[in-house]
Each structure stands twice: as C-alpha cells, then as structure tokens.
Amino acid sequence: MPAGRVTSFPAHTAQDPGFEARVRASFARQRFMATIGARLLRVGAGEADIELAVREELTQQHGFLHAGALAAAADSACGYAALSLMPAGAAVLSVEFKVNLLAPAAGDRVVARGRVIRAGKTVTVCWGDVTAYAGDTERLVATMVGTMMTVRDRGLTD
C-alpha cells in the first residue's frame, strides 16, 4: 500500500448478484476506455479498479499523464463502483466530481480505485484515488470525490 492511500471503506452488499458481469459489460461499451487503453481490473460490491498504462499518447505538455486521462479513469472507477450497488435495470450517470492532483503522474502505469462512501436511492457518493507505479515504487497522484446518480426509465441501461 502506498504511503498516502486512503483505504478503509465501508463494506457494501450488492442488490443484484449479477453486478460484476453487468459492470464488465458496461465498461466494455465505454469506447473512451479503449481509446486511452484502460483495463478494468477488480470489481467488487461498491468497488472498481481501473488500470491505465502510461503512454505518450496520454501526456500533457511536460510528459506527465494529462489530468483529463486520470479523471477519466477515476470517473469510470467511481461510476462502476456505484453501479455495482444499483439494482438491475438501472443506469449510472456522473453528476459531478472533483479531482485533486497531488503529484505529477509518471511511471509505468496508474491504477484508479473507486470506492462507494455512501449509496443512496438516487445519489451515490464515491471516493476515487489514482496511484502511479514505477517499478517497485508507488505514489498517490490524484484523489476524486464524486456524485453518481441512479437513472431509471430514461431509455438508458447499464
């Protein structure tokens, strides 16, 4: 565990036993995740981890990962953490998120971890963090707190 990662979250119970397959199928439809080379690692009840290889195509002007690429991975991690707790048939939309950039993101790869802080009927609040790995070292490079909404009956499915 990297110094600085915030790691204790409540345990959650999923309403839909098929949540993992549902999350993985939805992730597979996110074309932007493929475009940035993101991979969905672990999915748990209220949890989702997404890995992003550090590639030149994702950098900002100083050669670090662009904050937008970090935000994309963390937003999807938070969104899928939230979706894992929603009932079958619901869809998830991001309402808002804030990203704090803690250190320049470089290395081999980053992992964005999304965790549900509180799941409500309509609104779910998630924590996200992004850790960069370079060989044996790791560093917390960004945090997110975001609000996700459970959407029904708008013609959207996840």
Add this chain to the structure above:
Amino acid sequence: MPAGRVTSFPAHTAQDPGFEARVRASFARQRFMATIGARLLRVGAGEADIELAVREELTQQHGFLHAGALAAAADSACGYAALSLMPAGAAVLSVEFKVNLLAPAAGDRVVARGRVIRAGKTVTVCWGDVTAYAGDTERLVATMVGTMMTVRDRGLTD
C-alpha cells in the same frame, strides 16, 4: 450564446506579450489533446477555447461523450487561460478542478471555454464551461471551476 452559458468575466492584461505563441506551442506538446482530437481555437489574455469533435472513440457506455473527455478539454482550456497571464518562463500545473455534468454531451462538437476568474502570483482560479453543438442548436453540458498553479524553477517550462 446558449441559454445557460455564464459569460461575463473580468478583462485581464497579459504580462508577456508573446503569450499566445507560448500557449499554442505548449498545447501542441499535449499529446493527449491530439489523441482526443482537440483543437485550440481562440487564445486571449485569460481566455482559451478548445474544440472537440464528437467521435465514437470518446464515448461512454450510453454513446455520450465521456465525462473524462470533457474534463480533459476543460482542464486544458482552464490551464491555458491561466498560462496566458503568467510571466514568460513559468509553467502551469493543475491543482484541482471540479466538473458538474449538466446534460448528456452529444451532437457534432463541443467547445470548452476557459476563463480566468482571478489570477494570483501563485494560484489562479478559472471557470470552464463546455457547450455541445448539434447543427443549429447548442447546449451547456458541463461546468468547471479549477485552481491552476504557477510553477517556476522546477525544470518545467511552458
């Protein structure tokens, strides 16, 4: 002007008369902007506009633009709005930003506009908004407020 765009900002004066060339050169080094197909439109003192064509490669699971793609464009727009007011030799880094998603982003293209609300010696606060255009219609789809930092003497240049 789209209903809903927030548009009045203070007028700023750039310290560096060469700000526009500096901003454009830095934007050209942002590989991630090329990856998502973003184009730097207008650069003014305290202002930068970035256009993103709506393409399938940028979508989330429902076919809308991924919030991360919107955040990337808005973050760069805010960062370059801030950089335009910084002295030559300084570099810009994002400290934090919050994005509120107002409506699903679809259409032909979106424009992210960054505007400096307050420029300080170390910290600059920016407003960003993202408007989606579909034929003759337009819609505000996201807002951002972000903090940018002026960096000197860390081996970074912009």
Add this chain to the structure above:
Amino acid sequence: MPAGRVTSFPAHTAQDPGFEARVRASFARQRFMATIGARLLRVGAGEADIELAVREELTQQHGFLHAGALAAAADSACGYAALSLMPAGAAVLSVEFKVNLLAPAAGDRVVARGRVIRAGKTVTVCWGDVTAYAGDTERLVATMVGTMMTVRDRGLTD
C-alpha cells in the same frame, strides 16, 4: 459591478408563482442564518442574494471572515435560488458544493449571490459568488458551484 464577478445567467421561469414568499418563509426558519446575522435581500426566479455584515464573531484567526461563514451564506443563496424554481410542496437539500476562496474577506459586509445554472427535475446546479464591500470598493472573494436536490415525500417541506 466588481471586476471579476461572473454575471450572465440564463433567465428562468418559476413554476410556483408564490416562490418568493415560500423562499422567504424558509429562510426565516434557518436559525443559522440568524446566528450569523445574514439577511435575505433579493429573491428572483433562479436567484437569491444574502447579505452578511462583517462582524468579529464571524472571523477566523487572522481577522478575516471565516470560510465557513462565507460557505454558509453562499450555500443558502444557492439553495434558495434552486428552491425558487421548484414546485410548491418540494423541499431543497444540498448535495455538494465547492468553494474557492479568492481573496481574504474583509470590509463592511459581503453579499452572496446564488444563481441557477441548470434546473433539472431532481438535481439543480447553481453558481454562487461572494463579494466583499468596504466603503466604495468591492471585491470578489469567493465562488461556489453546488448541486441542490429537489426532495419530495420525505416529510420535509420548504
């Protein structure tokens, strides 16, 4: 108008013609607004302005207004801007807000202005700004973007 205030917002139409009385009655029930000496100035459709006299009781350690006092006034201004557009019988709750502090808040009084950026059925996004007045001068000291929720059938009324 102070340099730096963001001032253009969409025009809104209230669903409930009695919105002003409803907002004023709800404000009068906010004991915390009385505690900090806040006064509700103007109420419009999608707009609310709250004034706070600068008093020692509201200061932080350097003698400026505490960020929490600014946040309280701006949160109420945003919440009542949102409530003004909600149907009669609904109640408003804050989901989240971010405050950026732009300058130390001092002077005679501050005015927090809340404006609706986008009103949705469930979620309303608002802009808030806080301007400090000292004699003839004024200064934008804080901004807020916040999310407000329309609540029905939870035993809450506004």
Add this chain to the structure above:
Amino acid sequence: MPAGRVTSFPAHTAQDPGFEARVRASFARQRFMATIGARLLRVGAGEADIELAVREELTQQHGFLHAGALAAAADSACGYAALSLMPAGAAVLSVEFKVNLLAPAAGDRVVARGRVIRAGKTVTVCWGDVTAYAGDTERLVATMVGTMMTVRDRGLTD
C-alpha cells in the same frame, strides 16, 4: 468506527515540535469557532478533530445542522491538520474545499476530523469527514477534500 468512515491516512512528521500549542493558540483566535460552539479536541501531526454540539442556533430550515456549520468545522479541522505540518512562522489559508453532504446532520454532536493526504511546500491537500453522534449511534454525514496553502511573509502568522 462508524460504518462508512474513511480512516487510513499516511503518518506524518511535524517539522515544528511545538505544533500542537501553535494550532491550539490559532484555533483560540478563530472567533467563529466560539460563535458556533466548536471545541478543538485532538491535534496530531497532520490531524485535527473539532467537535460541535448540535444546537438550534446552527440549524437550517428542516432542523438539521446547516451545511455551512458543518463546512466551517471541517474547514477548520482541515486547516489545522495542515498547519500542524507547516514550519513555525507560517500561516495557513484555505484555497478551496468541496463538501459532500451524505445524510441530514442531527443528534447530540458532530465531530469533524481533518487529515492531511499530502503535504507540499506550498499546497497541502486534506481530507475531512463529519460524523454525527446520537446516543450510541453514529453516522457519517459529510466529507470534505480541501486545499490549504502555506503562507509566509504576508504579515500573517499562526
């Protein structure tokens, strides 16, 4: 520990061995903390806990604690967590914070806990959470992530 509290944070080492006295003296100068009846409980390196008794004077229109009162306590907790790691002679100012409201805040008292996520030379990022206590039960009611700035040579001391 309440279900839902995020509790693992990095261990920090204070530069100034007299940090606790410095934090307590600064807190005692925050008139607004006295106004809302806040008490500084624990101070550690990178940590500060502030207690607020639930009183009618602090409520919003439905009788819950006003989000501004929660924000005030959490902002001070985050600011003092940050100050504890700053060198003697430095002062702390809030740059920005976001608050997510998770549940209505009621009960006997709330405790706002501030923890440093990352301490930099200029900018420190903190986590804050607010837990409400009612008899034997407790509930996480709000979270904060905020940015604090180390200020020197502006005539401010803490």
